[in-house]
Amino acid sequence: MQLQLALDLVTIPEAKDLVKEVAEYVDIVEIGTPVVINEGLRAVKEIKEAFPSMTVLADLKIMDAAGYEVMKASEAGADIITVLGAAEDITIKGAVEEAKKRGKKILVDMIGVKNLEERAKEVDAFGVDYICVHTGYDLQAVGKNSLEDLLTIKRVVKHAKTAIAGGIKLETLPEVVKAQPDLVIVGGGITGQADKKAVAAEMKKLITQGS
Ligand SMILES: O=C([C@H](O)CO)[C@H](O)[C@H](O)COP(=O)(O)O
Numbered sequence: 001m002q003l004q005l006a007l008d009l010v011t012i013p014e015a016k017d018l019v020k021e022v023a024e025y026v027d028i029v030e031i032g033t034p035v036v037i038n039e040g041l042r043a044v045k046e047i048k049e050a051f052p053s054m055t056v057l058a059d060l061k062i063m064d065a066a067g068y069e070v071m072k073a074s075e076a077g078a079d080i081i082t083v084l085g086a087a088e089d090i091t092i093k094g095a096v097e098e099a100k101k102r103g104k105k106i107l108v109d110m111i112g113v114k115n116l117e118e119r120a121k122e123v124d125a126f127g128v129d130y131i132c133v134h135t136g137y138d139l140q141a142v143g144k145n146s147l148e149d150l151l152t153i154k155r156v157v158k159h160a161k162t163a164i165a166g167g168i169k170l171e172t173l174p175e176v177v178k179a180q181p182d183l184v185i186v187g188g189g190i191t192g193q194a195d196k197k198a199v200a201a202e203m204k205k206l207i208t209q210g211s
Helices: 012-025 033-039 042-050 066-076 089-101 116-125 147-156 173-178 196-210
Strands: 002-007 028-031 055-062 080-084 105-109 130-134 161-165 183-186
Touching (some): 002 161, 012 033, 012 196, 033 042, 033 055, 042 066, 055 066, 066 080, 066 089, 080 089, 089 105, 116 130, 116 147, 130 147, 147 161
Parallel strands (some): 080 105, 105 130, 130 161, 161 183
């Protein structure tokens, strides 16, 4: 089980400081969608250049033109790129094809997918690397989480790794770990804490113990 740090509400210099602070405890650094919207793929490039040994995920949430967008994110230095599960089949297959050509990985974000079980099976057959259940900020605000969805995809996904994102905190992590995803994605649960290093260290400990 791995830990991914999601950087969403930060500038590039703030992102660099955060990565420096918690690097030893995280396996993957995510350049979040809001950062890409604000700063462009330059954010991916700068983080990869500053931390060359770190696995960097570009959370582009691709919905169309995946071949081109995966190509651009790869050129910027992303190791993993996200595509939406709600996208057309041809889009997700195009993302996988381009990523494979470049030695990169695709994470499919199932945010907003209603027929989760059926879609997860379909997406799994396209050869994607990760399938991620995700409660976005808007549903987190009305008290939702993705635990049940994680159990659903764990039942039906046979090839891809499983991941979970959305509002995970130190207090809720033990329950998540119990469900055994391959990847746990945490944003505000680390970046919003006073002692980020201590929280990241504790999270890494729980994840290592539970693996
Ligand atoms: O993907 C995300 C969100 O849609 C904003 O782009 C976040 O990275 C993801 O939800 C993890 O962040 P937290 O919910 O703060 O843990």
